[in-house]
Amino acid sequence: MVEVVYEPWKKIVIHEIVKYVLDDLVKLQSLGVEPGGLADPLLWVGGIVFSSSTMLETKDVIKEKLEGAVHWSSVEWALMPEFKEVIIIKETNVKVPIINVTAHPIYKTVSKWLKKHKELEPK
Numbered sequence: 001m002v003e004v005v006y007e008p009w010k011k012i013v014i015h016e017i018v019k020y021v022l023d024d025l026v027k028l029q030s031l032g033v034e035p036g037g038l039a040d041p042l043l044w045v046g047g048i049v050f051s052s053s054t055m056l057e058t059k060d061v062i063k064e065k066l067e068g069a070v071h072w073s074s075v076e077w078a079l080m081p082e083f084k085e086v087i088i089i090k091e092t093n094v095k096v097p098i099i100n101v102t103a104h105p106i107y108k109t110v111s112k113w114l115k116k117h118k119e120l121e122p123k
Contacts, residue, residue, distance in 0.1 A: 010068030025078040030094040041097040046111035050077035
């Protein structure tokens with residue numbers, strides 16, 4: 001019989017954090033999308049919306065992943081108190097889907113951490 005083991009990440013290392021006004025983050029997410037098209041989704045949890053980028057899978061990054069640490073090269077986020085399934089950009093009619101990841105414990109932890117660390121916001 002096969003053994004199934006769940007090992008959640010022990011640590012998330014974020015190398016760059018950029019906080020935006022919601023409209024700016026949504027427009028950034030729509031860059032390169034044809035008018036009327038569908039952009040890549042943003043994730044919503046705990047009153048924020050964000051996207052993250054992972055690092056390239058080098059030998060060192062894979063080694064750290066196997067040890068329980070995942071590296072995000074960047075996180076771009078904005079405050080969004082109310083969840084909406086989609087945000088439509090009026091000028092281009094581009095739709096930016098918003099995925100509710102409230103049930104995901106790691107994303108909840110990241111959301112709380114981002115909101116708590118005000119010193120990382122631009123001056």
